[in-house]
Amino acid sequence: xxxxxxxxxxxxxxxxxxxxxxxxxxxxxAAAVGRMMDLASRDLVLAGARIERIAGRMGLGxxxxxxxxxxxxxxxxxxxxxxxxxxxxxxxxxxxxxREADRCFGPGICDMKGGNFIALEAIRQLARAGIxxxxxxxxxxxxxxxxxxxxxxxxxEAEAARHKYVLxxxxxxxxxxxxxxxYAIARFNLEATGRPSHAGARPGDxxxxxxxxxxxxxxxxxxxxxxxxFSVGVINGGSWVNCVTTTCTGEALSMAKKQEDLDRxxxxxxARRAMSNDTEFKVTRGVTRPVWEPDGKTMALYxxxxxxxxxxGFDIMHQSSGGGSDGNFTGAMGIATxxxxxxxxxxxxxxxxxxxLDSLVPRAQLLAGLLATLx
Numbered sequence: 378x379x380x381x382x383x384x385x386x387x388x389x390x391x392x393x394x395x396x397x398x399x400x401x402x403x404x405x406x407a408a409a410v411g412r413m414m415d416l417a418s419r420d421l422v423l424a425g426a427r428i429e430r431i432a433g434r435m436g437l438g439x440x441x442x443x444x445x446x447x448x449x450x451x452x453x454x455x456x457x458x459x460x461x462x463x464x465x466x467x468x469x470x471x472x473x474x475x476r477e478a479d480r481c482f483g484p485g486i487c488d489m490k491g492g493n494f495i496a497l498e499a500i501r502q503l504a505r506a507g508i509x510x511x512x513x514x515x516x517x518x519x520x521x522x523x524x525x526x527x528x529x530x531x532x533x534e535a536e537a538a539r540h541k542y543v544l545x546x547x548x549x550x551x552x553x554x555x556x557x558x559x560y561a562i563a564r565f566n567l568e569a570t571g572r573p574s575h576a577g578a579r580p581g582d583x584x585x586x587x588x589x590x591x592x593x594x595x596x597x598x599x600x601x602x603x604x605x606x607f608s609v610g611v612i613n614g615g616s617w618v619n620c621v622t623t624t625c626t627g628e629a630l631s632m633a634k635k636q637e638d639l640d641r642x643x644x645x646x647x648a649r650r651a652m653s654n655d656t657e658f659k660v661t662r663g664v665t666r667p668v669w670e671p672d673g674k675t676m677a678l679y680x681x682x683x684x685x686x687x688x689x690g691f692d693i694m695h696q697s698s699g700g701g702s703d704g705n706f707t708g709a710m711g712i713a714t715x716x717x718x719x720x721x722x723x724x725x726x727x728x729x730x731x732x733x734l735d736s737l738v739p740r741a742q743l744l745a746g747l748l749a750t751l752x
Contacts, residue, residue, distance in 0.1 A: 385741045398491075399483070401466050407436060410433075417497075418441050442536065445515070445516075458492060459518070480731045487722035496516070511752040519533065533706050543707040547716055559669045567629055568626050568658070569627075575619065610630060631643070631646065636668040669705045675713050683695075
């Protein structure tokens, strides 16, 4: 099979991707995510899929499961991606769809709408060429990956268990490589409680929850070592500048390459107490992604992908990576999982998020090759 004969076209792919990128879909806006799922569902149906809409929960958005016709049965290939982004509604005003030289910019274009779109394009081109996949293909689009997949982990694991392979079109690595393992990640909810007073008239009577949180923030981030990192990414506290603040909340994240290192980090976080006798500080555990360490099945899948890439004229290295993805779950289950199959780009989660246009065709060809040849 000559994958280079499939008529992937950059301009056609960009025209299809643009409506996805211009449909803003921040995780916490369930209606916005629903609009994105509407767009994707229509494109999937036009490509021949049978759609199942899975209602969201925990106040988060819906998911979509798309099954493509196949003569066979049994475990197949699951293409898995998220449609939520970190960019709030209104980001398009600051980060509009724009093309500059060999880059295209937009919210969520690299993480990971671009990857999801080229996976769909790979499925479309195989169908148009009359190339039947050896295994059934299912696409699962989820709604809350950017916050750790609290409402979809059970769905992801249940769906993955029915498949032989999982392909995750998250962004390619900076060197163009793919991901065969990911680090463990834990999230934490932080709460500091102080004592109120009038900040102008009697400031000494109060005990500031913000002050307690600030001191904790520094100590938490100073816990970072080469084995386990800690960062505080969200702080909320105070309503009136003339009040000593009673409550301050925050969110922290920890990442480690090994599960035992993360477990020690979790224990250290949960053991934290207030740094003043007059305040309280509590840490509760949030969602966790397990360590995904590559096994023989995943490495065999990588070797197959690398052979396809070489036949297309490029090479792909592999690595374990931080950042976390839903591949953590499926890889940790022992299912052959290959991540980082999406487009190349950079500046994810910023107002300079972009893709490299020269990556669209080769990455789509690689995905088409995997879908067509995995057995």
